Amino acid sequence: EAQVTQNPRYLITVTGKKLTVTCSQNMNHEYMSWYRQDPGLGLRQIYYSMNVEVTDKGDVPEGYKVSRKEKRNFPLILESPSPNQTSLYFCASSLSPRPRDTQYFGPGTRLTVL
Amino acid sequence: QQQVKQSPQSLIVQKGGISIINCAYENTAFDYFPWYQQFPGKGPALLIAIRPDVSEKKEGRFTISFNKSAKQFSLHIMDSQPGDSATYFCAASRAITDSWGKFQFGAGTQVVVTP
Numbered sequence: 197e198a199q200v201t202q203n204p205r206y207l208i209t210v211t212g213k214k215l216t217v218t219c220s221q222n223m224n225h226e227y228m229s230w231y232r233q234d235p236g237l238g239l240r241q242i243y244y245s246m247n248v249e250v251t252d253k254g255d256v257p258e259g260y261k262v263s264r265k266e267k268r269n270f271p272l273i274l275e276s277p278s279p280n281q282t283s284l285y286f287c288a289s290s291l292s293p294r295p296r297d298t299q300y301f302g303p304g305t306r307l308t309v310l
Numbered sequence: 311q312q313q314v315k316q317s318p319q320s321l322i323v324q325k326g327g328i329s330i331i332n333c334a335y336e337n338t339a340f341d342y343f344p345w346y347q348q349f350p351g352k353g354p355a356l357l358i359a360i361r362p363d364v365s366e367k368k369e370g371r372f373t374i375s376f377n378k379s380a381k382q383f384s385l386h387i388m389d390s391q392p393g394d395s396a397t398y399f400c401a402a403s404r405a406i407t408d409s410w411g412k413f414q415f416g417a418g419t420q421v422v423v424t425p
Contacts, residue, residue, distance in 0.1 A: 200353075227411060229411070231415075236319075236417055237312070237417055238312070238316070238415040238416050238417040239401075239413075240415070241412065241414075241415075245411075246410065252411060286353050286354070288353070293410035294410060295342040295403040295404070295410065295413070296342060296359070296361075298356045299356065299413075300355075301353030301355065303351075304351075304352075304353055
């Protein structure tokens with residue numbers, strides 16, 4: 197089944213404890229992206245990747261890191277999480293970076309930073 | 311600041327009624343406008359999208375209307391059904407290659423369709 201998977205789905209952590217949220221797609225997509233969803237703010241783009249080893253900042257990259265060493269994986273790293281990074285995170289992928297190529301979203305990761 | 315402003319924040323409509331969600335944008339360079347539907351506990355899914363060279367696009371009960379001069383676009387859900395109860399997001403992007411990959415989303419509209 198073609199899908200975007202994220203792990204973990206739920207995570208509660210404490211301030212300053214490094215964490216990684218994994219994202220994997222099995223559709224051989226070039227483009228992958230991370231978003232955070234907050235009430236009243238909608239989805240905001242954190243980072244995106246046009247292809248392997250090519251990443252770029254979205255609108256809210258502060259406090260996050262990403263890497264794209266393989267086409268299928270695009271992990272989101274929080275080196276020193278803070279409470280303002282408590283949010284619902286979505287990974288997405290599409291065949292190419294062209295906007296008209298459909299973005300497929302993962303199921304989301306709900307992160308709470310205490 | 312949000313480059314795409316979406317309203318209303320929430321909407322209650324009776325079964326069979328019409329749901330209308332509006333979005334406005336500032337950046338005239340945007341040239342691709344998708345709408346996403348999100349059910350509770352799920353990721354957003356593409357519903358319908360429009361390019362600014364057309365004023366309207368219809369897919370089943372869902373229609374996008376686009377007003378380039380006003381920099382506004384809207385989603386109309388005709389004959390709304392309880393299964394349409396979800397959160398809807400508008401978005402905007404630029405199709406030119408140097409802006410590929412960047413998307414701006416609205417704040418979302420929670421639609422509840424009552425039986």
